[in-house]
Amino acid sequence: MSVTGLAPVFLVGALSVFVRPDLGLTTAGLGILVSLYWAASAVAAMPVGARLRRVDSRRALALAAGLAALALALMAVAPTAWVFGLGMVLSGAAGAVGQLAAAQFLADAIEPDRQGLAFGVKQAATPAAMLLAGAAVPVAAVIVGWRYTYLAVALGAAAVSVSVSVVARRRRAGKSDRSSSQVRARGFRRAPLVALSIAAACGAAVATGMAAFLVELVVARTADTMLAGGLVVVGALASIVLRIAGGGFLDRRPGAAMPLTAGLMVVGGLALFGLSVASTPAVLVVLVVLAYGAGWGWPGLLIVTVVRRHPGAPAKSSSYLQAGSWVGGVVGPMTMGVLIGQLGHTPAWIAGAVVLMGAGIGVLVSARMNKAHWVTY
Numbered sequence: 001m002s003v004t005g006l007a008p009v010f011l012v013g014a015l016s017v018f019v020r021p022d023l024g025l026t027t028a029g030l031g032i033l034v035s036l037y038w039a040a041s042a043v044a045a046m047p048v049g050a051r052l053r054r055v056d057s058r059r060a061l062a063l064a065a066g067l068a069a070l071a072l073a074l075m076a077v078a079p080t081a082w083v084f085g086l087g088m089v090l091s092g093a094a095g096a097v098g099q100l101a102a103a104q105f106l107a108d109a110i111e112p113d114r115q116g117l118a119f120g121v122k123q124a125a126t127p128a129a130m131l132l133a134g135a136a137v138p139v140a141a142v143i144v145g146w147r148y149t150y151l152a153v154a155l156g157a158a159a160v161s162v163s164v165s166v167v168a169r170r171r172r173a174g175k176s177d178r179s180s181s182q183v184r185a186r187g188f189r190r191a192p193l194v195a196l197s198i199a200a201a202c203g204a205a206v207a208t209g210m211a212a213f214l215v216e217l218v219v220a221r222t223a224d225t226m227l228a229g230g231l232v233v234v235g236a237l238a239s240i241v242l243r244i245a246g247g248g249f250l251d252r253r254p255g256a257a258m259p260l261t262a263g264l265m266v267v268g269g270l271a272l273f274g275l276s277v278a279s280t281p282a283v284l285v286v287l288v289v290l291a292y293g294a295g296w297g298w299p300g301l302l303i304v305t306v307v308r309r310h311p312g313a314p315a316k317s318s319s320y321l322q323a324g325s326w327v328g329g330v331v332g333p334m335t336m337g338v339l340i341g342q343l344g345h346t347p348a349w350i351a352g353a354v355v356l357m358g359a360g361i362g363v364l365v366s367a368r369m370n371k372a373h374w375v376t377y
Helices: 002-014 017-024 027-055 058-076 082-110 112-123 125-143 144-169 177-186 188-221 227-251 256-277 280-292 299-309 314-343 346-371
Strands: none
Touching: 002 017, 002 027, 002 082, 002 125, 002 346, 017 027, 017 082, 017 144, 017 188, 027 058, 027 082, 027 314, 058 082, 058 144, 058 280, 082 112, 082 299, 082 314, 082 346, 112 125, 112 227, 112 280, 112 299, 125 144, 125 227, 177 280, 188 227, 188 256, 188 280, 188 299, 188 314, 227 280, 227 299, 256 280, 256 299, 256 346, 299 314, 314 346
């Protein structure tokens, strides 16, 4: 489900070498388009998170898939970059609804001591969307073109929306009194959430910039479009494995989320340093695995920690973290695009490495300042 809301933004990055010339976009313009998606998600996060408790999460998931299908269809036929940008805004709103509704659904349906694995699978939707986008590169390049690729994904999203709607109609929505009482007992403190969301924003800024411009980097270094698409697939697989494995680990060690997140960010930052200068295929494969696996394998660890701490308001509490990540998604691709356009790939990727490692330090600082708050169970 979550893949449908995320597919549009990752398709833009993976198919950038085809989309840019067709729509007359510069590298910076591509970054702005990607930023529109995350901006729409960030703006929608808080109001959506506050209202989802009163809505059947299945209906919200169906709505998200329907909006994503509409956005993808609009992007497939867009005659100009302006219309394409409108599709990005609509898909960003769909992504916000889908991510927060999925958090609400899992928190209601899964016991806390098993939520790590469940949220790991949920967060694997992000690299799964990347995987879909990477696999679309050879299809778009050789067989059908980028517009028909978008249209095919739109039809898939529409099918998901209809299927979930049918399931939602057969089920009566229910609410959990247990969760509400737990929220009253534990309280809802914004300060720790805001501190963590700032670190998440920095980490997400780098990760989304990397996702948007990895293909451009590899093509610039190797002139091999197929290799670039293959590396996106490899990186996505690494991130999927780490997110699921990390979530399962948290079910056994719930207190390890903060140091593990910080460690992953630091390792990811070191990999970005390597990507700033690497050019041989074998080295690129290793660095992409580390950059995507570690540098973008951490979001589920933070989200499950937040949801466990606020069991009766999972959508509302996770909306702070998601909003921070999506603000990073606004800043990251735009800044990365400008840096690449003005200074070249090497300085831009070095800057990303520094910011990602700084985000890891920020997570540790937030954890130490709010240690008592983040004890989950």
